[in-house]
Amino acid sequence: MISVHLILFLAFGAVALAGAVNLLAQTHPINSALSLIAVMAALAGEYLLLGAEFVAAVQVIVYAGAIMVLFVFVIMLLNAGIEDRTKGSRVAVLFGIPGMLLGSLLVAWVLLRHSGTEAVAVGALPGAPKTIGMLLFHEFLLPFEITSILILIAIMGAVVLASKPPTAPPVEKVSD
Amino acid sequence: MVPLSYYLVLSGILFACGVAGFLIKRNIITIFMSIELMLNGVNLSFVAFAAHWHALAGQVFVFFVMVVAAAEAAVGLAIIIAVYRTRETLNVDQVNLLKL
Numbered sequence: 658m659i660s661v662h663l664i665l666f667l668a669f670g671a672v673a674l675a676g677a678v679n680l681l682a683q684t685h686p687i688n689s690a691l692s693l694i695a696v697m698a699a700l701a702g703e704y705l706l707l708g709a710e711f712v713a714a715v716q717v718i719v720y721a722g723a724i725m726v727l728f729v730f731v732i733m734l735l736n737a738g739i740e741d742r743t744k745g746s747r748v749a750v751l752f753g754i755p756g757m758l759l760g761s762l763l764v765a766w767v768l769l770r771h772s773g774t775e776a777v778a779v780g781a782l783p784g785a786p787k788t789i790g791m792l793l794f795h796e797f798l799l800p801f802e803i804t805s806i807l808i809l810i811a812i813m814g815a816v817v818l819a820s821k822p823p824t825a826p827p828v829e830k831v832s833d
Numbered sequence: 834m835v836p837l838s839y840y841l842v843l844s845g846i847l848f849a850c851g852v853a854g855f856l857i858k859r860n861i862i863t864i865f866m867s868i869e870l871m872l873n874g875v876n877l878s879f880v881a882f883a884a885h886w887h888a889l890a891g892q893v894f895v896f897f898v899m900v901v902a903a904a905e906a907a908v909g910l911a912i913i914i915a916v917y918r919t920r921e922t923l924n925v926d927q928v929n930l931l932k933l
Contacts, residue, residue, distance in 0.1 A: 666835045670843045677850035677870060686862045693866050696847070700873055703843075706835070707884040712895050716876075719899050724869065724906045731910045732862055735917050740860035741924055757849070764845055768838040780902035789892060797893050804900045818911035821918075 665706055672699035686737045690728050697721040711789045840881035847874030861916065861923050865909055872902050 677695035680689045697720045704713035716730055851874060854867030876895045883891025917923060919933055 663835050666839060673843065674846060674850075677847055680863075680866065680870060681850060681854050681857070686860050686866075688865050689866055693870060696870065697873060700877055703840070703877060704880050707840070707880050709883070709895075711881045714878055715899060716850050717895065719903060720869075720873070724903055727906055727910055728862065728866060728869075731913060735862075735914065735923060736859065736900040737862055737923055740858070741926075743859075757853075759907075761846070761849060762843050765842050768845070769836075769843050788889060789896070792889055792893050793896065796890070797880065799895075800897060804897060808900065811907050815907040818908065819871050819914045 662706060666703065669702040669706070672696075673703070686732045686740070687729065690725060690732060693728075694712045694721050694725050697725070711786045714786075765812045837881055837885045841878055844874045844878040847871075847877065850874075859924055859926060861913055861925050861928070863904075864925065865913065869902065869906070872898060910920065 671698050676692040676694075676699065679692035680696070683689045683692065697716060701713045701721070704710075704716060704719040848871050851867045851869075851871030854870065855864055858864050858867060872896055879891045879895045879898070882888060883895075913923070916928060920928055922928065
């Protein structure tokens with residue numbers, strides 16, 4: 658019997674996979690960025706199925722919202738066009754694609770056959786913001802504070818890297 | 834009820850798509866987006882394992898991965914802007930010198 662949970666998993670998974678493949682297939686970066694947003698939204702649905710409400714909300718707000726807006730902004734800023742195709746080596750196509758298929762089939766077989774058959778039930782784990790917050794500010798307080806330093810360094814690095822380098826010295830004023 | 838392995842297979846496929854994009858794409862921004870796709874694949878397996886083992890720490894790790902991804906995106910895109918400013922191209926095949 659197919660449960661609603663499985664149907665939802667398959668639907669979100671199909672969207673995520675289609676987005677990921679579309680990211681590879683598109684040649685224009687803006688199309689890739691939009692398909693990546695689709696992948697992230699579908700993954701937020703998967704997180705909800707796993708009972709991780711907080712992570713799902715953060716996925717939509719931070720990933721699909723803030724980070725992808727940054728990407729789209731840079732694509733627009735740099736006026737990125739259709740990417741050039743470069744000739745790949747023949748050997749990579751001949752051996753890479755069959756090798757990749759073989760490897761992925763092997764991994765899928767091992768995972769499906771030998772991993773635990775226990776199922777993940779809906780709402781089995783409370784991932785509410787309150788629970789996550791208690792964990793974050795008690796057990797993981799030190800890593801949390803360290804990430805704030807990381808963010809600060811990232812802000813400074815982004816400002817320094819993206820600011821215009823000092824160019825030619827200013828033109829001297831003509832004095833009379 | 835969805836077995837854990839389904840989530841792991843989906844996560845693995847997403848990660849593989851990210852690796853493939855990283856290798857075959859020639860636009861530096863698209864390559865950067867492939868890295869984000871890999872991070873998303875890993876996040877999915879984190880959440881799936883968290884649900885499987887009833888350990889909420891997995892979801893906290895996802896939170897940290899997202900924080901690092903945000904910092905990485907900010908710095909990486911700044912680097913891309915700097916590269917574009919000096920080389921006037923986004924094609925990684927033409928960015929083959931560390932110093933101009």
